[in-house]
Amino acid sequence: MNWDDTTDDLTAPERLVGASADGEDQAVEAALRPKDLGEFIGQEKVREQLDLVLRAARARGATADHVLLSGAPGLGKTTLSMIIAAEMGAPIRITSGPAIQHAGDLAAILSSLQEGEVLFLDEIHRMSRPAEEMLYMAMEDFRVDVVVGKGPGATAIPLELPPFTLVGATTRAGLLPPPLRDRFGFTAHMEFYAPDELERVIHRSARLLDVEIDAEGAAEIAGRSRGTPRIANRLLRRVRDYAQVKADGVITREVASAALQVYEVDTRGLDRLDRGVLEALLKLFGGGPVGLSTLAVAVGEERETVEEVAEPFLVREGLLARTPRGRIATPAAWAHLGLTPPGASAPGAAGRTAGNGQGDLFGA
Ligand SMILES: Nc1ncnc2c1ncn2[C@@H]1O[C@H](COP(=O)(O)OP(=O)(O)OP(=O)(O)O)[C@@H](O)[C@H]1O
């Protein structure tokens, strides 16, 4: 029941620190995507393992095994699927689970694949059940049964498919039925990126966007990017705007920090919504425990917004915990906002940063 939906809309896509791609991201992402494994930053294990899988297939002159990529939005699944095709010297066909409503849609795609082609199936967990079952057979035997006719007269005509590589991507690996998961020869779990890896992503993107940035400027943006290259690239673009308008175009630590203060993205990558939730929890409820509904009313947001948009990152960062008795703040939350927990002696956890009214600390 949200009748004032024109205001106060801090939710998913247009959030500066949201992980899913908005329109502007989509336009620039093609230009920023690494083109081969050597250019792909971080994810060392995934890169090493995938390199072996692809090299071995190439050496055998065979089509690579099916690959499942799982991980949070913006970590590089689509990028990696394109790299797999490039490394195999194969064409790529891109589709997604929600685009495949009927088994017939999938049959049409599968039967038009060339030998060795990579079929990228994004959001594979959102495919319909009949399509999923057709996919099992296609993955295992390179064959589908096409049903012709209806009712008692219907017949299944087997159709041979050329060998192809299925690359499936999902943000929710847990939702995949085991028979589907088991048919992938290799599964890559993408992790959040370490700050030094994000710095490399930022330096690389800055080069491609022709922006001058120094090491400290890149570190400042990396620290606020929530472990996610897509967010790092987006923050870089906003900082570049600021550098152009308010400075001499060069991104230094001071410029990055001032720019992201304007956009209300703090040193740990929390935005206005995240900080609002945390501040309510600390200042109004003494750090909790407090129920989700009460917390949502206190910040003037929908329950779902607090639970699904703000909380996951706060939990991941160890700032908030969900307990059976309600939400509670951790000592790190008090320290981050520069506040002293009730009952703690003043030079406690927050002592180091107390007095910083902005709460804008330069994290270690
Ligand atoms: N390892 C990396 N090195 C450099 N840039 C990267 C890397 N991973 C991702 N990126 C950049 O981050 C952006 C988002 O990556 P990508 O679209 O592949 O994410 P995704 O996992 O497919 O996200 P979604 O789940 O939303 O589909 C791209 O612009 C890409 O250039």
Ligand SMILES: [Mg+2]
């Ligand atoms: Mg993608």
